[in-house]
Amino acid sequence: MNRRAQLIALIMLLGPMTLTHASNVNECTPAMAMSAEAAMLKAGSSHWTDFYHHYKKYGACDDGSIGEGFSDAAAKLFANHWDEIGKFIELTTNDDDFRYFAIKHLDETDEVSDLARIAENAQTNCPQGHRQLCDEIWAQAKFPDVAEWLWYNARTKMSETGSPIGYYPEYDTFIEGDMSGNGDGDVVVAYTLEGVRGGTDWLRYVAVFLKSSKKGSQKHEYCCTYQIGGKGIATEDKIFIQNHEIVISTKAFVEGKDALCCPSKPLTIRLKLVDGRLVKVEDKKYIKG
Numbered sequence: 554m555n556r557r558a559q560l561i562a563l564i565m566l567l568g569p570m571t572l573t574h575a576s577n578v579n580e581c582t583p584a585m586a587m588s589a590e591a592a593m594l595k596a597g598s599s600h601w602t603d604f605y606h607h608y609k610k611y612g613a614c615d616d617g618s619i620g621e622g623f624s625d626a627a628a629k630l631f632a633n634h635w636d637e638i639g640k641f642i643e644l645t646t647n648d649d650d651f652r653y654f655a656i657k658h659l660d661e662t663d664e665v666s667d668l669a670r671i672a673e674n675a676q677t678n679c680p681q682g683h684r685q686l687c688d689e690i691w692a693q694a695k696f697p698d699v700a701e702w703l704w705y706n707a708r709t710k711m712s713e714t715g716s717p718i719g720y721y722p723e724y725d726t727f728i729e730g731d732m733s734g735n736g737d738g739d740v741v742v743a744y745t746l747e748g749v750r751g752g753t754d755w756l757r758y759v760a761v762f763l764k765s766s767k768k769g770s771q772k773h774e775y776c777c778t779y780q781i782g783g784k785g786i787a788t789e790d791k792i793f794i795q796n797h798e799i800v801i802s803t804k805a806f807v808e809g810k811d812a813l814c815c816p817s818k819p820l821t822i823r824l825k826l827v828d829g830r831l832v833k834v835e836d837k838k839y840i841k842g
Contacts, residue, residue, distance in 0.1 A: 581614035589614040593622025601640045604630060608654055615654075621662050627655050628663040628671065631690065635674040642683060652686075653722070659693045660701060668694045685723055692727045698773055699727075699740050699762050706760075710746055719747030719755075730794030732776075732826055738764030740773055741799055743781065743792055756783035759792070759799060759824065761831065779824055779831040785813045787820065798834060799824040 581589075589611035604626055615623055630637070645652035659671060671694035679687035693700045700722070707720035726743040733739055740762040747755040758780050762773035781801055782788055791802040800823055806816040823834035 581611075581616070585611060586614050586619065589619045590622070593619055593626060599626075599630075600634065601630060601637055601644060604655070605644050605651060608651055612654065620658075623654075624658040624660050624662050627658040628667040631655075631659065631674065631694070632667040632670040635671075635678060638674075638678075638680060642680065642686065656690055656693050656722075657700070657704065659690070660697045663697070668697065689723050689725075692725060693722070696727060696740055696762075696773065699742060702762070702775055703742065703744055703760075707746060710749060714749060716748050716751060718749065721745060721747070726792055728792060728794055732761055732794060732797055732799070733763050734797050735764070738772075739794075741792070741794060743789065743801075754784050756786075757781050757789065759801070759831070761799075761826065776826065777830045781822060787816055797825060799831070 589607070592607050592611060607623075607626070611619065630641075641655070645655075659668065672691050675687040675691035675694065703722065703725065704720065707718050711718040722744075724745050728741045728743075729737065729739070730741070731737050731739055732741065741759055742762070743757065743759050745755055745757050747753060749756050758778050760778045761776040763776050765772055765774045767774075782803060785806050787803040787805040789801050789803045793800055800821065803820045803822060804816040805818040805820040806813070807818050811817050824831045825834055826832075
């Protein structure tokens with residue numbers, strides 16, 4: 554079973570979580586599936602208003618070939634109709650689920666040339682005041698295999714804890730560099746999960762994805778994860794790769810002094826790969842990158 558199929562299977566098993574992508578209907582009937590197949594054939598050559606209509610009408614059928622149709626349509630719109638990005642922003646203003654739905658459908662089933670064009674559009678032609686959205690689109694198009702793992706991981710955490718888990722990709726930080734010593738192409742992602750310890754509590758992690766030597770659409774292989782902060786623990790100000798290490802400038806929570814929202818103690822964390830896991834580098838003088 555491929556990664557996309559695994560993700561779909563887990564979603565079907567676990568049901569809704571925070572940030573599910575629901576349509577106006579809860580069940581995909583055979584008649585809807587047939588109509589959705591036909592609609593997806595021309596969706597990529599239409600406009601964002603048409604795509605939004607298909608999402609609302611056929612979102613419950615987002616699986617298999619219909620799901621790939623949504624992916625192809627989203628990729629073609631972001632790649633070939635970037636001049637209409639303002640309309641996409643308008644449609645998502647009061648519909649976060651639609652934003653996640655459209656962006657998450659930029660995946661490994663899409664053409665490499667489309668994903669490359671989307672990443673370039675998001676990086677060089679971002680509408681003023683929407684850099685966070687453009688960064689989210691860029692990351693999904695640039696690293697679709699990594700982005701898919703992040704969604705899959707959130708689902709897995711929900712399964713392990715039995716609690717709703719919130720994952721918000723707009724707060725991800727992607728860094729490309731050399732962690733393994735084999736040259737650039739590795740990816741480090743700082744991401745947040747809400748509810749791991751219950752309620753609105755949140756934890757912050759970094760995950761490392763090493764450049765894959767295998768042929769195929771999967772360009773990176775997951776390596777390891779390390780918790781770097783959270784509510785009442787620490788928040789990071791800056792993160793980068795230097796000398797095959799992750800350098801994280803943070804502010805740590807001081808008990809009895811700081812509010813939970815606002816840690817104040819400056820702290821630098823350095824992490825390196827040792828035997829396939831991230832370990833903290835102790836007693837090493839920080840050199841500004």
